[in-house]
Amino acid sequence: MKKIAELWESYGNPADKQVKCNVCSHYCIINPNRRGFCRTRINLDGKLYSLDYGALISPGTNDPVEKKPLYHFFPGSQAFSIATIGCNFRCKQCQNWEISQSYPSEDGKIALFSQKDQQDFGIHSFLLTERTPEQVISQVKRSKSISIAYTYNEPTIWFEFIKDTSLLAHKEGIKNILVSNGYSSPEANSELINFIDAANIDIKSMEDSFYKRIVGVHSVQPVLDTCKFFKENNVHLEITNLLIPGENDSPSVIRALIKWVLENLGSDTPLHFSAYTPRYRMNNPSTSKNILKFAWKEAKSAGLHYVYMGNVYTTKGNNTYCSKCGELIISRQGYNVTAPGLSSENTCLKCGEKIPIVGNYTKSSRFSFF
Ligand code: SF4
CATH class of the missing domain: 3.20.20.70 (Aldolase class I)
Structure with missing residues (x-):
């Protein structure tokens, strides 16, 4: 779906209707009826549109x-x-x-x-x-x-x-x-x-x-x-x-x-x-x-x-080990994830070291192996 884009500005001589897209480090300068390097953003009559909004x-x-x-x-x-x-x-x-x-x-x-x-x-x-x-x-x-x-x-x-x-x-x-x-x-x-x-x-x-x-x-x-x-x-x-x-x-x-x-x-x-x-x-x-x-x-x-x-x-x-005592914290076999060494406060059950994990472990319900 076509939607007016964010993060762009008019560029150069207004009569040329060029735009500059500021979403990524290409900073594409786009002429009317042309697209940026990503080919998903188009200049229509001096305005930048996203073509894949909701697509x-x-x-x-x-x-x-x-x-x-x-x-x-x-x-x-x-x-x-x-x-x-x-x-x-x-x-x-x-x-x-x-x-x-x-x-x-x-x-x-x-x-x-x-x-x-x-x-x-x-x-x-x-x-x-x-x-x-x-x-x-x-x-x-x-x-x-x-x-x-x-x-x-x-x-x-x-x-x-x-x-x-x-x-x-x-x-x-x-x-x-x-x-x-x-x-x-x-x-x-x-x-x-x-x-x-x-x-x-x-x-x-x-x-x-x-x-x-x-x-x-x-x-x-x-x-x-x-x-x-x-x-x-x-x-x-x-x-x-x-x-x-x-x-x-x-x-x-x-x-x-x-x-x-x-x-x-x-x-x-x-x-x-x-x-x-x-x-x-x-x-x-x-x-x-x-x-x-x-x-x-x-x-x-x-x-x-x-x-x-x-x-x-x-x-x-693929396993996580405690950086202090070496205890197995999280085991990953394919996408089967278990956490034998992780406390509910995300510390090592053996030595108490804080493990840098955001959020709680969820017992995974899906088994998949490489
Ligand atoms: S590549 Fe796409 S997102 Fe990046 S600056 Fe160009 S038009 Fe914008």
């Missing part, structure tokens, strides 16, 4: 919060997960490219693909599901979820819909989760901290050259700025790093990321190293478990307390 890829689904991944935010709970289409990145390895690299028709009802994607992958279009924020909230209330996760594609380009939905969610005691690439602008971030409770941000590499080569943007710096800003403003934050062989998995790049997280976000910030598999326009081999283990050990020995491995079977790499 969902599906009615939504209950996901374990661990799938986001968030391991220190209401562990064991369910997050009602919704998404739209489009993205402000062009990642060659995108795991969800069918939604991130499609874009809405002008009435916001259909997801379309570039000619190149149509030719290369034989995919043409699909129908979107229309929902109002009120309809999403009533679905969440009927579900087992205690939160809404804006996930799968980059949610900040959906700014108006997540804002309206999140504000309603808070009125109903429902939490809001952002799973983001962190490229949102300072202007958007200043608003997001008012209604987003938790975020997982993907720092893909510490090297600008990776962002230029693989992602299609100039720099990692806006992502790092978003992480710091969220942390400073009490948004619960966890970091993901997808390790791609030959692209961002050298020891020096891994160590640079660990050092940055430690020095800027603190030793209690959960860091998830995740395994890549070939997708979309990247054919590099899958991530080996040895690289994940290397990254995990480096982060632990550097002083990060809560380090995890994702997209891979591991007996210990």
Whole structure:
């Protein structure tokens, strides 16, 4: 659905009717009848519109919060997960490219693909599901979820819909989760901290050259700025790093990321190293478990307390251990989450150490194994 956008301004000579979008660090200058880089925001007669307001890829689904991944935010709970289409990145390895690299028709009802994607992958279009924020909230209330996760594609380009939905969610005691690439602008971030409770941000590499080569943007710096800003403003934050062989998995790049997280976000910030598999326009081999283990050990020995491995079977790499006495606090086998060492006050049952977890553990009702 088309809706007048927020966070934009007129730009340049008024007769040219150009606009500047301030939602993400692209800061697109958009001519009349053209769209921004994300292809979801259009300039019509000198005004900026969001084309995917209320346009969902599906009615939504209950996901374990661990799938986001968030391991220190209401562990064991369910997050009602919704998404739209489009993205402000062009990642060659995108795991969800069918939604991130499609874009809405002008009435916001259909997801379309570039000619190149149509030719290369034989995919043409699909129908979107229309929902109002009120309809999403009533679905969440009927579900087992205690939160809404804006996930799968980059949610900040959906700014108006997540804002309206999140504000309603808070009125109903429902939490809001952002799973983001962190490229949102300072202007958007200043608003997001008012209604987003938790975020997982993907720092893909510490090297600008990776962002230029693989992602299609100039720099990692806006992502790092978003992480710091969220942390400073009490948004619960966890970091993901997808390790791609030959692209961002050298020891020096891994160590640079660990050092940055430690020095800027603190030793209690959960860091998830995740395994890549070939997708979309990247054919590099899958991530080996040895690289994940290397990254995990480096982060632990550097002083990060809560380090995890994702997209891979591991007996210990998904568990939370007490940073003081080493006791098993939370066990995660697939999405079966148990908390043998966690008190109701989120302390270690053995030594009393405070474990940095937001919200209470919920006994998970769903079994799923990698
Ligand atoms: S959200 Fe980002 S990519 Fe999209 S129009 Fe705005 S500045 Fe451009």
